[in-house]
């Protein structure tokens with residue numbers, strides 16, 4: 001979700017710049033063609049197959065937008081974390097030269113955005129999980145640039161709010177075991193609960209939502225992002241069934257819950273044995289391979305089998 005309430009870890013004033021995304025930039029991001037930025041202002045046109053100028057494909061250039069983005073990056077200290085209206089290209093970090101989402105120029109942002117399924121989903125199917133009756137609302141896309149901060153994954157937590165009550169807190173990087181989280185979970189839980197009551201409760205537009213926070217080395221809590229309360233948001237160490245029904249979220253003292261009525265359930269990875277691979281590993285493979293191997297997309301599987309059969313028939 002696009003943030004407008006990022007307090008920033010550094011405490012400086014300028015933490016985030018939001019720029020409207022021009023239509024031709026949106027088209028370029030969705031285009032499968034060239035990536036290098038050089039040449040014209042319009043979206044890329046493909047050279048005719050087999051024609052002489054096949055090698056002269058020029059990637060588009062967006063001088064005005066590039067200048068605005070570069071100015072924003074400079075005003076944010078030279079490095080930014082990029083997002084669209086909802087998502088960051090977290091699944092594409094591995095393709096960047098620095099294996100990170102840290103961007104210093106528009107070309108870094110384009111590389112990540114064009115490689116990311118999360119960004120493509122924002123651009124093509126933003127309301128796929130919505131149930132209200134506005135099927136095709138007009139939407140203005142925005143490029144969100146946040147000042148880059150070196151965040152420690154073990155200090156991030158995801159908080160689930162239902163009917164304006166904080167019901168659950170999960171370690172955000174659940175794939176790793178962090179000794180300090182296990183040891184300090186009561187204090188972490190209490191300080192996040194205080195932060196919620198002071199800054200967030202009854203101030204958000206919806207009564208069900210998810211927010212992410214960061215606890216710095218001095219124990220201060222910072223807001224990172226808001227997310228929808230539902231399947232589109234990763235429930236981490238909870239399940240959506242538990243969060244929506246409230247089942248397992250009451251009277252479970254083993255999870256750091258006390259008998260206090262408004263105390264959220266806190267979940268963290270409790271031992272090194274339960275450490276898991278990164279959830280983004282599958283994005284390193286072309287999506288078609290992943291869909292075929294997991295059987296996720298039946299149509300792709302059928303196409304693939306037809307292809308194999310026609311190849312066999314040709315021999």
Ligand SMILES: Nc1ncnc2c1ncn2[C@@H]1O[C@H](COP(=O)(O)OP(=O)(O)OP(=O)(O)O)[C@@H](O)[C@H]1O
Nearest residue numbers: 001081086087088146147148149150151156225227
């Ligand atoms: N300003 C920043 N500088 C560096 N890293 C950041 C910054 N903001 C966020 N991150 C990192 O990127 C991760 C994802 O950020 P964010 O939650 O805003 O993206 P998202 O696409 O909404 O993710 P999700 O769908 O999981 O909510 C955060 O967990 C944090 O580790």
Ligand SMILES: [Mg+2]
Nearest residue numbers: 001225226227
């Ligand atoms: Mg988010």
